[in-house]
Amino acid sequence: MVPQLRAESWLVSDLNDIPADEFEDSDVPAGPLLLPLDAWHRAKGGRMVDFAGYSMPVQYEGIMAEHLWTRTHAGLFDVSHMGQLYISGEGVEAALEAVLPIDLSTLPLGGVRYSLLLDETGGILDDLMVTRWATGFYLVVNGATKWDDIAHLREHLPDAVTINHLDESALLALQGPQVAEALAPLVEGEQPLSALSFMRGAAFKLGGVDAWISRSGYTGEDGFEISIPAESAAAVADLIAAQPQVRPIGLGARDSLRLEAGLPLYGHDMTAEMEPVEAGLAFGINKRRRTEGGFPGAERVIEALMEGPSRRRVGLAIEGRMAAREGAQVLVGETPVGIVTSGGFSPSLERPIAMAYVEAPHSAEGTRLFIDVRGRKLAATIVPMPFVPHRYHRKGAA
């Protein structure tokens, strides 16, 4: 059993009886790279798999338990595979606005904003976070796409603008309703940690280590993302993991948490074949840019904003317990009207959920559809996302 993977092969490749080296990405000839916390994960019982060119922990005690722990306490994730970039130089602000549909004039110092790297036809090359630092911009991009992103930025940014790949920095994410009480006693800064609201960041000392901490994440919960020097990563991880609210969490639960939060995963729920409006990411096209344009793919994106897209990313609640996964066809009667881009069993809701792209006329909430899973037709209903409500620490909230 097991080896014949249907999807998400990174999650189960360790079960295959074919030697692991036959699975390696051809772009990574020397085998998976090791994270700064590689030994730390193994010591904590992490089961390591190849993902995005790195050996990463898919789980420690189990995906279900880790998922539910994060929803009720605080989960510590190592996301050091992601690309951390620092962009600076004369004219950096205008140069970044020429490659991203972002309005940097409304981004304050320490402010974090979601944005999209688009190709000339509006196809999504990556999604990313942009933070304003005093002398430039700090970007966090996806791990699997970071090399392409850097090449794209080098090609499209003027020579006066410098791209620093912060590849000697580790990135941790602490996520869950108890993150503030877990992290606050460990940090010192010009302002207390509690002064950070959702999508704001600042510099702190964390166990004596310089850390850039932002209140953000990929689970739908309150949370922090913590950039630290790689050589200090194990000491900082130990410090945080010693807090009673905190347990280490693997990639498996990271995926199920983001799915419940309705957050798309690059390479699955958004690709270069999709533009932001159909992907439900129009909020990534900032208001001024919708009228002014001047970013890659602006013509197609603005048209989709005006006319409405021909298909939309929707959430599906599925009856029964059988999960529908990436690639499953969505049907109205016998007619294909869409395709599942990610799906699985929701530990919080105890039922299968999925994201799919569905033709616009069939994409209204409440629409009843079928999903073809290995010849079985599962009944499903389009429901609003997130599937599990977000609990971000928004400004002005208690």
Add this chain to the structure above:
Amino acid sequence: MPRYFTKDHEWIEVEGDTATVGITDYAQSQLGDITFVELPDAGASVGKGDSASVVDSVKAASDVYAPVSGTVTEGNGALEEEPELVNSDAEGAGWLWRMTLSDSGELADLMDENAYKAFVAEL
């Protein structure tokens, strides 16, 4: 009753010309939390190596192959309400289906418990 194992991590316990099939404890530990089991229908004819069942975990869907050829007589109905039985008792109450054997000679290709243990130790 003799119990045999496959390289794909199924077990089969034979009693006369009928048998009970499940996945091994090693397999369930690798799959993680099991959320659904798609069972074969009684009367279904299966060939050795055919996908007869699918085990869904939080991670992924995985095929379970028939260790030998024959006819399914019964699926484990308890798994419809409690698929987690495959996690808690994979080689007992978490069995997947029962079947009759059409060629008991096929058992000769399978491993006994000691051979399977040695096989898993090498993984």
